[in-house]
Amino acid sequence: MTAFVDIDDVTLIYKGANGGVHALDRFSVSLQKGEFAAVVGPSGCGKSSLMKLVTGLLPPDFGKIAIEGTTVHGPVKMAGMAFQNPNLLPWRKVIDNVLLPLEIVQPHRSRFRREKERYRAEAEALLATVGLAGFGDRFPWELSGGMQQRVSLCRALIHQPALLMLDEPFAALDAFTREELWCVLRDLWQKIGFTVILVTHDLREATFLADKIHMMSARPGRLVLTKEVPFPRPRPIEVCFEPAFTDIVHELRAKIGEVRKG
Numbered sequence: 124m125t126a127f128v129d130i131d132d133v134t135l136i137y138k139g140a141n142g143g144v145h146a147l148d149r150f151s152v153s154l155q156k157g158e159f160a161a162v163v164g165p166s167g168c169g170k171s172s173l174m175k176l177v178t179g180l181l182p183p184d185f186g187k188i189a190i191e192g193t194t195v196h197g198p199v200k201m202a203g204m205a206f207q208n209p210n211l212l213p214w215r216k217v218i219d220n221v222l223l224p225l226e227i228v229q230p231h232r233s234r235f236r237r238e239k240e241r242y243r244a245e246a247e248a249l250l251a252t253v254g255l256a257g258f259g260d261r262f263p264w265e266l267s268g269g270m271q272q273r274v275s276l277c278r279a280l281i282h283q284p285a286l287l288m289l290d291e292p293f294a295a296l297d298a299f300t301r302e303e304l305w306c307v308l309r310d311l312w313q314k315i316g317f318t319v320i321l322v323t324h325d326l327r328e329a330t331f332l333a334d335k336i337h338m339m340s341a342r343p344g345r346l347v348l349t350k351e352v353p354f355p356r357p358r359p360i361e362v363c364f365e366p367a368f369t370d371i372v373h374e375l376r377a378k379i380g381e382v383r384k385g
């Protein structure tokens with residue numbers, strides 16, 4: 124079966140003085156449509172760089188990336204993105220933050236004025252799905268960090284992207300809110316069925332959410348391990364307390380400890 128995302132033998136070197144920074148080295152991973160993949164690895168190993176390559180914000184020096192069989196040569200419109208910082212525009216109401224990509228990305232952009240009411244209804248429905256019904260008219264600064272991150276997920280998904288790219292989206296949240304947001308993401312993914320690449324430092328997060336966990340070496344990032352997570356779907360949060368879950372987290376932690384030492 125053709126991979127939905129095919130990262131094929133990519134190398135990335137940031138040019139600069141002293142020979143530049145060798146960020147990724149011959150990295151290959153592929154994802155099937157609808158798959159949930161997590162990428163973990165030591166700090167600075169090239170995880171965010173990989174996200175930039177997959178979304179077409181940077182070209183690889185060697186190797187190639189293809190999405191649905193088409194080689195990526197520039198920004199990938201079918202991707203939604205969310206980061207550690209929710210990056211909401213403080214002068215726009217929550218609903219207008221969620222609607223922002225539709226004002227930018229075609230074909231929505233040319234329809235936006237004419238069909239604004241329909242788009243608003245879709246945004247309200249998405250906000251309700253993440254537990255923010257009735258919050259559309261608030262401003263971002265009236266919301267907690269966890270609520271802002273829910274808005275950021277809605278903004279990433281409003282144009283119905285086939286691919287969702289998440290770069291440590293829950294890292295700044297407290298442990299309890301983080302687990303709530305894991306469940307929000309799990310439910311959105313199960314309901315909508317997009318493909319996900321999640322970069323995270325949190326091995327419990329990766330094990331709870333992902334179908335497969337890809338571990339990178341210290342820089343330059345190479346693929347050192349792919350771990351399939353065997354727990355059936357839908358996964359209740361209680362799975363995190365099962366011995367088999369803890370075993371996987373320990374196994375990953377031990378491996379990261381080894382690769383950090385090089």
Ligand SMILES: Nc1ncnc2c1ncn2[C@@H]1O[C@H](COP(=O)(O)OP(=O)(O)OP(=O)(O)O)[C@@H](O)[C@H]1O
Nearest residue numbers: 137139144146165166167168169170171172173342
């Ligand atoms: N624009 C850039 N120019 C030069 N070097 C860069 C640039 N962006 C990243 N790097 C370097 O490339 C390497 C990989 O960075 P990257 O941000 O991809 O790592 P990361 O795994 O996401 O890090 P962390 O886990 O700390 O967020 C680092 O050594 C970083 O300093």
